[in-house]
Amino acid sequence: xxxxxxxxxxxxxxxxxxxxxxxxxxxxxxxxxxELYQKSGAKxxxxxxxxxxxxxxxxxxIAPNSGRIVTCxxxxxxxxxxxxxxxxxxxxxxxxxxxxxxxxxxxxxxxxFAVGSGARVIAVCYFEEENDWWISxxxxxxxxxxxxxxxxxxxxxxxxxxxxxSHARVFSSFIKGxxxxxxxxxxxxxxxxxxxxxxxxxxxxxxxxxxxxxxSGNALAFTGHDSSITVVYPSAPEQPPRAMLNVTxxxxxxxSLIWNGENEIIAAGHDCEPYRLRGDENGWQLTGTMENxxxxxxxxxxxxxxxxxxxxxxxxxxxxxxxxxKSTHQxxxxxxxxxxxxDGILRRFSTSGVDGRVVVWTI
Amino acid sequence: xxxxxxxxxNIDVLDPDASINFPMDTLLPATxxxxxxxxxxxxxxxxxxxxxxxxxxxAALRHVLATxxxxxxxxxxxxxxxxxxxxxxxxxxxxxxxxxxEVCAGADGGAxxxxxxxxYLYKGMASPVAGGAQSPRKSVSPQSTGFSQIQGRNLGxxxxxxxxxxxxxxxxxxxxxxxxxxxxxxxTDRRTV
Numbered sequence: 001x002x003x004x005x006x007x008x009x010x011x012x013x014x015x016x017x018x019x020x021x022x023x024x025x026x027x028x029x030x031x032x033x034x035e036l037y038q039k040s041g042a043k044x045x046x047x048x049x050x051x052x053x054x055x056x057x058x059x060x061x062i063a064p065n066s067g068r069i070v071t072c073x074x075x076x077x078x079x080x081x082x083x084x085x086x087x088x089x090x091x092x093x094x095x096x097x098x099x100x101x102x103x104x105x106x107x108x109x110x111x112x113f114a115v116g117s118g119a120r121v122i123a124v125c126y127f128e129e130e131n132d133w134w135i136s137x138x139x140x141x142x143x144x145x146x147x148x149x150x151x152x153x154x155x156x157x158x159x160x161x162x163x164x165x166s167h168a169r170v171f172s173s174f175i176k177g178x179x180x181x182x183x184x185x186x187x188x189x190x191x192x193x194x195x196x197x198x199x200x201x202x203x204x205x206x207x208x209x210x211x212x213x214x215x216s217g218n219a220l221a222f223t224g225h226d227s228s229i230t231v232v233y234p235s236a237p238e239q240p241p242r243a244m245l246n247v248t249x250x251x252x253x254x255x256s257l258i259w260n261g262e263n264e265i266i267a268a269g270h271d272c273e274p275y276r277l278r279g280d281e282n283g284w285q286l287t288g289t290m291e292n293x294x295x296x297x298x299x300x301x302x303x304x305x306x307x308x309x310x311x312x313x314x315x316x317x318x319x320x321x322x323x324x325x326k327s328t329h330q331x332x333x334x335x336x337x338x339x340x341x342x343d344g345i346l347r348r349f350s351t352s353g354v355d356g357r358v359v360v361w362t363i
Numbered sequence: 364x365x366x367x368x369x370x371x372x373n374i375d376v377l378d379p380d381a382s383i384n385f386p387m388d389t390l391l392p393a394t395x396x397x398x399x400x401x402x403x404x405x406x407x408x409x410x411x412x413x414x415x416x417x418x419x420x421x422a423a424l425r426h427v428l429a430t431x432x433x434x435x436x437x438x439x440x441x442x443x444x445x446x447x448x449x450x451x452x453x454x455x456x457x458x459x460x461x462x463x464x465e466v467c468a469g470a471d472g473g474a475x476x477x478x479x480x481x482x483y484l485y486k487g488m489a490s491p492v493a494g495g496a497q498s499p500r501k502s503v504s505p506q507s508t509g510f511s512q513i514q515g516r517n518l519g520x521x522x523x524x525x526x527x528x529x530x531x532x533x534x535x536x537x538x539x540x541x542x543x544x545x546x547x548x549x550x551t552d553r554r555t556v
Contacts (some may be wrong), residue, residue, distance in 0.1 A: 065409050120380075144385065144386070145385070164423060165385075165390070166388065166390050167389075167549075180513075188423070193411070195372055201390070201392055201393075202392070203392045203394060203549050203552075203554070204390075204478065204548045204551055204552040204554075205390045205553050206551030206552075207551075224550050225547065225550075226547060226548045226551040227543075227544035227547045227548060228548075228553065229543075248474050248478070248544060248548065249542070249544045250542020250543065250544045250545065251542060251544050252543055252544070253541070253544075253545065253547055
């Protein structure tokens with residue numbers, strides 16, 4: 001495994017990050033702005049700022065094909081940014097929510113995006129040609145609390161949502177005229193808007209922090225504040241799932257997770273390093289960290305000169321300041337995203353966290 | 364005309380969407396066992412005492428954790444807490460690691476038993492110690508302010524301090540074995556003990 005590529009952008013938390021498909025542009029949510037970084041050589045340098053939100057930006061996503069950027073914020077708004085000759089131009093989206101927007105993701109088709117919110121609704125937004133603006137339809141029932149995270153099924157109709165009411169749910173976000181009728185799957189056959197295709201709760205409950213569909217879309221994984229990861233294999237529409245496997249861990253809770261093929265999950269969170277889980281329908285287990293602890297990231301215990309040692313003892317009363325974590329990230333990882341993949345098999349993935357770092361990991 | 368002080372009305376109670384009206388029972392999984400009664404809990408306590416006296420502390424701990432009244436009423440939970448505390452106190456310090464290894468590390472639901480034990484450790488540390496150290500301290504807080512740190516918290520004297528040190532040493536050993544994840548689950552889990 002090659003050493004991770006570390007980009008320490010600033011000393012603020014990164015709520016969310018997104019790479020453009022050619023990986024030359026990196027968008028990160030910093031306070032109430034979104035900053036765009038361009039790759040120059042091995043480094044990313046700040047080139048543009050998307051200013052418009054009045055409160056903390058909670059989500060940012062770059063559409064891979066159209067290059068449009070969608071952002072959402074605690075000011076209850078979402079903007080779609082389009083590149084014009086005079087810079088990035090925002091279009092306000094009519095979310096119709098009265099609480100903070102918490103999470104945003106483009107659907108794979110890029111015709112829609114979904115915004116989670118504290119108003120106990122998910123706004124599914126699409127472009128209306130006649131009026132020339134983005135409008136939204138609300139997924140409401142049976143959400144009982146804030147939506148914390150969302151993930152799209154590859155068919156762009158099914159949407160997984162995690163909530164602070166401890167449930168992970170799968171909804172249909174089918175919009176007539178925008179979506180093509182999806183193939184029937186184990187999640188459902190007829191899928192009118194707001195069909196609840198699944199509702200899952202762990203034994204030990206806990207706010208849901210991360211959800212993700214497997215590359216085929218036939219399995220769902222979610223993780224919550226109970227430090228566990230649950231994988232659900234649906235059987236048939238309206239039926240209880242074929243298997244629901246819960247892996248409790250001895251770690252701090254995970255905040256985000258992605259699939260690598262159908263038999264591996266990568267999750268990261270409050271323990272500041274990504275972990276790998278392997279399994280199938282018969283059982284899942286945590287196989288270990290992806291951190292290469294013998295690498296340069298941990299190599300802070302260098303040989304010190306005697307002069308340096310005594311100087312440190314004199315200045316600080318200790319020979320070595322133990323202020324660095326052994327991990328690459330120095331604080332909670334908040335987002336894990338796919339960076340490079342072929343047919344659902346990951347080659348690289350990226351993480352961003354509270355420490356202001358964006359790290360690209362090679363598997 | 365009735366004098367109604369509108370400023371003291373708790374309007375959140377009247378709003379079905381307010382967080383105060385959140386249906387907490389929706390956080391309970393469907394697998395929750397049926398409610399047990401305090402007499403059933405007392406019967407379990409008897410069995411456990413017998414196992415403990417028979418010189419099999421691991422079996423006693425295993426049994427008392429397996430029969431935790433997750434769906435029981437408050438009285439049953441109290442009786443069961445007393446039984447668990449008795450088991451924990453009945454196991455010698457030197458044996459703690461071995462017993463934990465046996466009870467909590469197995470593949471047959473060992474993780475659930477560990478989480479359950481962790482819940483009891485926190486509950487034991489949170490609840491006032493029965494009998495000792497309680498009554499004389501009642502008068503420390505002159506008026507009932509609704510929030511007092513002093514009442515019910517034992518300050519390391521008398522019998523309570525001893526129980527607390529037992530719980531703390533179990534806690535230390537258990538965290539060593541099952542990590543911080545188990546502590547987090549005590550906080551999220553609505554299947555309280």
